[in-house]
Amino acid sequence: MIKAVFLDWFNTLACYEPPHYQLHSQACQQLGIEVSPEEIMEGVLLADKYFFEENALSPVEKRNPEEKAKVYYRYQEIVLTEAGVNAPKELILKIMKKVSELSKEMTFVLFDDVLTTLKVLKEQKFILGMITNLTSDMKPICRELGLEPYLDFVVTSGEVGSDKPEPTIFLAALARAGVNASEAVHVGDQYKLDVVGARGVGISPVLIDRYDLYLDTSDCPRIRNLTELAQYL
Numbered sequence: 001m002i003k004a005v006f007l008d009w010f011n012t013l014a015c016y017e018p019p020h021y022q023l024h025s026q027a028c029q030q031l032g033i034e035v036s037p038e039e040i041m042e043g044v045l046l047a048d049k050y051f052f053e054e055n056a057l058s059p060v061e062k063r064n065p066e067e068k069a070k071v072y073y074r075y076q077e078i079v080l081t082e083a084g085v086n087a088p089k090e091l092i093l094k095i096m097k098k099v100s101e102l103s104k105e106m107t108f109v110l111f112d113d114v115l116t117t118l119k120v121l122k123e124q125k126f127i128l129g130m131i132t133n134l135t136s137d138m139k140p141i142c143r144e145l146g147l148e149p150y151l152d153f154v155v156t157s158g159e160v161g162s163d164k165p166e167p168t169i170f171l172a173a174l175a176r177a178g179v180n181a182s183e184a185v186h187v188g189d190q191y192k193l194d195v196v197g198a199r200g201v202g203i204s205p206v207l208i209d210r211y212d213l214y215l216d217t218s219d220c221p222r223i224r225n226l227t228e229l230a231q232y233l
Contacts, residue, residue, distance in 0.1 A: 002204075002233045004177040005121055006170075008188030009132035011048075012208050012226075014145070017109040020044050024079055027098035031091070035083045043082030045211050047075045049190075055133065056192040059163045072096065110145050111210070117226040118150035126233070127177045130154040131170065131186065133163045133193070152177070164188075165197025174201070185233060187226070195220050206232050 007013055021041040028035045051071065054060055060071050076096050080087050087095070121128060128151050132138065135158030142148050153176045155169060162168035174181060181202030188194025188207070191214060195205040199220075206221045206229060207214060214222060221232045 002126070002183060002185055004127040004129065004174075004179045004184040005229075005233065006129045006131050006173050006177075006184060006186040006198075006203070008164075008186075008190070008194055008208075009130055009134060009138070011189040011210060012187055013114050013130070013147070014108045014110050016106050018106065020048075020106075023099050023102040023106065024095070026102060027095050028080075028083075028085070030098060031094060033085060033087075033091075033095075035085060039083040040079065043079035045213060046082055047078040049213055050078055051075055052190045053192055055163065056165055056190070056196075059133075059157075061135075108141055108145065110147070111226070113226040115146060115150070117229065118147070120230075121233075122150050127152050127179065129173050129177055131164065131173050131188075133157045133169075164190075164193040165200060167197075167201045170197060170201045170203060174203070187223075187229060191217060204232075 021037065021044040024044060025035055025037050025040045028040070051060070054071050060068055063071070073092065073096070076092050076099070080092065080095070118128060130138065130151055132154070134156055136156070138154045138156060142151060142154065155173045155176060157163040157169060160169050160172045164170070170186070174184060177184065184203045186194060186198035186203045186205050188198070188205070189209065191207060195207050198205040206223060207217060208223050208226065210224060223229060
């Protein structure tokens with residue numbers, strides 16, 4: 001019997017506003033590069049996937065400056081390649097700098113299905129927790145976005161000194177919830193971080209694939225939005 005539902009943060013509960021792809025598109029336009037917003041969006045989704053897979057191998061923020069720079073450079077390269085832009089290194093670095101400047105105005109917003117789903121789950125007496133690889137204190141943003149009444153706890157990588165897919169962060173969530181692994185479900189958008197990580201400690205994973213990046217994945221439940229979650233609880 002499932003007693004607890006754990007949820008990832010980025011692309012599960014929340015996304016950026018303005019969307020990250022808009023910043024890349026704007027940066028290109030300001031530098032005189034013609035790009036299609038749709039292709040830039042596809043590029044950002046693929047680049048996000050690359051970044052999270054790299055993070056699963058070794059937390060990017062904990063790498064030395066040279067290795068970290070390589071990951072961010074490759075990220076930007078993927079975005080541009082998908083948009084059909086064959087940019088030299090100097091131009092890629094200029095775009096990276098411009099995107100960084102524009103990102104200062106970026107904030108988080110919830111997906112439309114989040115609060116209604118959490119309200120229903122709370123009414124059904126599920127223990128609700130968030131597991132995130134972010135290191136910052138999530139209490140202010142949870143309060144601001146109206147998540148506080150629904151979440152029983154938040155476990156961050158900064159708090160436990162461990163990132164998904166490592167077992168420690170999932171075990172910490174189980175301890176906070178006071179349940180066994182067989183009594184919990186974890187919902188997240190990254191296969192290696194969320195599915196592999198949860199399964200590694202015996203938690204049932206559900207892959208939320210809002211952008212159809214994992215169409216070929218068949219070894220775990222796959223949903224496109226949180227309203228589809230109920231059938232797996």
